[in-house]
Amino acid sequence: MQKTGPSGQTRVRIEKGVRILFFAIASASIVTLSLIVVFLFMEGLPIFGKVSLQDFIFGRYWYPTYEPPDFGIFPLIIASLSVTLVASLISIPLGVMTALYLAEIASSRLREIVKPIVELLAALPSVVIGFFGMVVVAPFLQETFNLATGLNLFNASLMLAFMSVPTICSISEDAIFSVPKELKEASLALGATHWETIWRVIVPASISGISTAVILGMSRAVGETMVVLMVAGGAAMIPTSIFDPVRPLPASIAAEMAEAPFRGDHYYALFATGIVLFGFTLLFNLVADHVSNKYRQVGAATL
Amino acid sequence: MRKDLDMADDVSLTEAVHRPGALSSDGGHRGNGPNIGSGLRGRRKAFQSLMFTLFRVAAAVNGIALLIIVTFLFAKGYSAITWTFLTQPPMDSMTRGGILPCIVGTICLSLGAIVVALPIGVASAIYLCEYARPGRMLRLIRLAINNLAGVPSVVFGLFGLAFFVIYLQMGVSILAGSLTLGALTLPVIIGSAEEAMRAVPDTYREASLGLGATKWQTIYRVVLPAALPGILTGAILGISRAAGETAPIMFTAAVFFTPSLPRSVFDEIMALPYHIYVLATAGTEIEKTRHLQFGTALVLIVLVLGLNLVAILYRAHLRRKRMG
Numbered sequence: 001m002q003k004t005g006p007s008g009q010t011r012v013r014i015e016k017g018v019r020i021l022f023f024a025i026a027s028a029s030i031v032t033l034s035l036i037v038v039f040l041f042m043e044g045l046p047i048f049g050k051v052s053l054q055d056f057i058f059g060r061y062w063y064p065t066y067e068p069p070d071f072g073i074f075p076l077i078i079a080s081l082s083v084t085l086v087a088s089l090i091s092i093p094l095g096v097m098t099a100l101y102l103a104e105i106a107s108s109r110l111r112e113i114v115k116p117i118v119e120l121l122a123a124l125p126s127v128v129i130g131f132f133g134m135v136v137v138a139p140f141l142q143e144t145f146n147l148a149t150g151l152n153l154f155n156a157s158l159m160l161a162f163m164s165v166p167t168i169c170s171i172s173e174d175a176i177f178s179v180p181k182e183l184k185e186a187s188l189a190l191g192a193t194h195w196e197t198i199w200r201v202i203v204p205a206s207i208s209g210i211s212t213a214v215i216l217g218m219s220r221a222v223g224e225t226m227v228v229l230m231v232a233g234g235a236a237m238i239p240t241s242i243f244d245p246v247r248p249l250p251a252s253i254a255a256e257m258a259e260a261p262f263r264g265d266h267y268y269a270l271f272a273t274g275i276v277l278f279g280f281t282l283l284f285n286l287v288a289d290h291v292s293n294k295y296r297q298v299g300a301a302t303l
Numbered sequence: 304m305r306k307d308l309d310m311a312d313d314v315s316l317t318e319a320v321h322r323p324g325a326l327s328s329d330g331g332h333r334g335n336g337p338n339i340g341s342g343l344r345g346r347r348k349a350f351q352s353l354m355f356t357l358f359r360v361a362a363a364v365n366g367i368a369l370l371i372i373v374t375f376l377f378a379k380g381y382s383a384i385t386w387t388f389l390t391q392p393p394m395d396s397m398t399r400g401g402i403l404p405c406i407v408g409t410i411c412l413s414l415g416a417i418v419v420a421l422p423i424g425v426a427s428a429i430y431l432c433e434y435a436r437p438g439r440m441l442r443l444i445r446l447a448i449n450n451l452a453g454v455p456s457v458v459f460g461l462f463g464l465a466f467f468v469i470y471l472q473m474g475v476s477i478l479a480g481s482l483t484l485g486a487l488t489l490p491v492i493i494g495s496a497e498e499a500m501r502a503v504p505d506t507y508r509e510a511s512l513g514l515g516a517t518k519w520q521t522i523y524r525v526v527l528p529a530a531l532p533g534i535l536t537g538a539i540l541g542i543s544r545a546a547g548e549t550a551p552i553m554f555t556a557a558v559f560f561t562p563s564l565p566r567s568v569f570d571e572i573m574a575l576p577y578h579i580y581v582l583a584t585a586g587t588e589i590e591k592t593r594h595l596q597f598g599t600a601l602v603l604i605v606l607v608l609g610l611n612l613v614a615i616l617y618r619a620h621l622r623r624k625r626m627g
Contacts, residue, residue: 011517018519019434024580026430027394028423029447032486036454039465057407098363100553106362118614124372125547125612126456127576128600131583135593162368167503169365187343195351216453223455225550226576250457250550257464257554274461278454286626290329 029045040278043263044271047071056272062236062247064256064266066213071269073276075238078152079246080280082239084221086157087164091221092214094161095168099213100167103176104198122166130230133159138231147243150235154242160224164217171216175209208295210296212288219284223277227248249277373608374600383598393560396593397582402599407564408477408572409546409606412556415568416488416545420559421538423485432435432500433522451460452490456550459487463555478568480556487551488541495540499533500526502625530620536614543610547603549576559585574601 047056051071059072102111137149137158179202187197195286203210218255224273233245260266344438387401394400435441462485465571473479503526511521521619549557557577582596583589 014394015517015519022426022430022434025426026444027434028427029444029451029489032489033447033451033454035466036458036462039462039470040458043461043465094361095363097358098365101358101362105358112619114362114366116612117369119615121365121369121609123543123547123607124369125549125576125603125607127547127549127579128376128604129372131579131596131600132375135584136375165365193347193351195354196347198354219453221451223458225455225457226580229550230580250455253457253461254484254550254553257461270307271461271465274458278458281453281455281458282450285450289449 036278040271040275044268044273046247046263047265047272048269050265051269056269057276060238062252064260064269069265073249073269075236075272076247076252076273077276078233078238078248079236080222080228080248080250080277082155082242083160083232083246084158084218086153086242087221088214088218090158090161091164091168091217095213095217095270096164096172096210098165098169099172099210100198101204102172104202105195108232113183118166118169121162122170124163126224126226127230129159129163130227133227133231141243145243149245151231151233151245152243153232153239153246156228156246156248157242158195159227159231160221163224164221165228167220168213168217171213172206172210175206175213178209179205198239208291211295212292215284215291219288222284223250223281225254229254231299240300249273249280253277257268306536326528338375346360347370357610363476373604375603376597380596380597380601381601383594384601388595388598389602395597396588397560398588402578402602404573404574405578405599406431406602407573408557408574409564409576409603411477411572412480412484412552412574413542413545415477415483417492417538417542419482419485420488420492420541424489424537424541425496425534426491427489428496428500429522429527432497433518433526448490448493451486452494454487456487456548459483459551460554462486463551468555474569475554475558475571476569477565477572478571480552481568481573483555484545487548488545491541491544492537495537496530496534499530499537502533503529532617536618536621539610539617543607543614546610547573547576547607549580552577556587575599575606579603 049303051059056073057073057077058074059070060074061070061072062075063070098114102114102118106114133155134151136156140150141147141155142150143150183201185199185204187201188194192200228248229251232248232251234247235245236246236247236252239246253273256266257270262271368460389401389406390403391401392404393402427444431441431444435444460483463479463486467473467476467479467482471479473482507525507529508521511525512518516524552574556572557574558571559581561571561573579596579599582592582599
């Protein structure tokens with residue numbers, strides 16, 4: 001220190017200051033996430049003075065504007081889960097197969113074309129997809145299957161599937177791509193076909209990444225708002241068929257917040273619904289984080 | 304780099320797959336013994352081509368979906384796009400006129416979001432990439448970023464309403480909407496900025512440090528300039544993401560109608576995505592305003608996909624330059 005003189009000391013001090021400054025700014029994500037939690041709870045918890053937690057979560061009737069009102073979000077939870085489930089039945093095979101195509105089969109020229117297509121699909125604004133579902137898919141479904149309404153669980157799931165495919169595809173592709181080349185070559189050298197190598201070696205080796213991708217894709221579907229708001233039909237009932245109209249959690253929040261009297265019971269109930277929704281996505285993300293950290297493929301030896 | 308690897312893969316695979324002689328299919332796969340007939344080999348090959356066709360179909364489905372949505376909106380929205388539509392406010396309770404206030408509003412909101420998110424995002428990336436050492440704190444920050452990226456857009460809306468609009472008393476305003484959208488785009492910016500900075504070779508840093516520069520001088524003069532194109536790409540993607548979001552601005556910034564263009568950041572505002580939603584779902588004139596809805600949707604996707612296309616092409620250009 002002495003050799004560098006006063007200017008050296010200033011430099012060291014500046015360095016330290018810069019370091020602390022960047023650390024402070026990097027904490028912004030933690031602060032924002034904490035603020036989200038704090039304010040959701042602050043505005044949501046008062047409802048539990050009126051309704052018990054159990055009645056709120058498992059109550060079968062959501063009639064927030066009736067007198068007396070019913071604040072049971074069970075049908076909304078079921079709607080969210082069923083929409084996500086049906087969507088993932090479509091998006092998981094589609095996303096993983098596209099990822100395998102990109103990472104294993106496509107020539108580099110074709111990949112230069114297909115990858116941007118998937119990225120553009122991810123970039124489509126949700127309101128546009130919702131609009132498309134309303135004006136094109138809904139009338140088509142209504143006519144083809146002779147339904148009362150084309151705005152239903154199936155339509156919403158279909159639209160959501162196309163929104164989560166890019167998430168599933170791009171994360172899976174990274175995982176598949178990072179499988180060590182030796183594994184693949186060893187399998188081919190043993191006489192396995194390319195397909196057998198993919199199925200028996202590459203997919204098992206990248207399964208943690210693929211699982212992470214699937215979970216994050218489902219998390220995206222659970223939280224997606226505009227599509228379910230415009231396309232799911234909006235009936236707060238437990239669906240009995242995939243062509244029933246439903247009202248998932250985000251749709252309920254988005255549709256009713258504007259009319260809910262400020263800091264009335266309905267307003268608190270919607271924030272509490274937000275807490276439940278946030279809880280779902282937090283759970284999905286923590287599981288994804290856990291899976292990707294714990295079962296990460298390190299080198300060729302751990303297979 | 305990645306491309307090179309691929310080519311190597313392609314060659315070895317092509318050899319392996321297309322020259323059956325090179326592989327011994329009789330090599331006792333699954334212990335079936337040496338007498339696997341050519342029938343079984345044929346079946347394995349046939350199964351492979353069946354599966355690969357399926358993969359190709361899956362990839363094609365994505366392209367077809369995008370193509371259908373985009374062509375449909377172009378075909379239906381094209382006729383609505385006139386000079387009046389782009390430069391006039393709505394008239395006759397939204398059934399005629401244009402969408403100028405929505406275009407202005409969306410530009411304000413997405414630029415506002417990037418003004419918030421870019422400095423914070425790049426600074427966070429600098430910390431993560433250059434300063435942070437592996438440990439509990441780093442893991443916590445990464446966890447927060449990942450979870451922030453997963454927060455549903457409507458929850459951002461609730462947060463913006465409770466925190467910016469009510470608690471900080473900003474009201475329903477451009478400011479509140481921009482801050483909310485900024486929080487939403489932050490993970491996008493951090494991710495792309497970090498990727499861009501990690502792509503800067505360590506030799507650059509070592510050379511600068513070796514010449515006697517401090518760490519901060521190295522970051523500011525060497526790493527950031529080298530990473531700038533990648534960071535810009537991320538910023539473009541962030542803007543397009545913010546421009547397309549609806550749920551976060553529903554309670555924080557957007558309204559059905561404003562009589563004039565915004566004059567300050569505390570004004571409420573009209574926005575393209577919210578305009579589409581309102582016209583398509585509310586009111587009694589849904590059928591009558593259909594062409595306006597298509598027109599607005601077309602303007603929005605041209606804006607969003609255009610920005611994305613610019614980012615994608617720019618990135619491809621950078622990659623080529625780095626390799627060449």
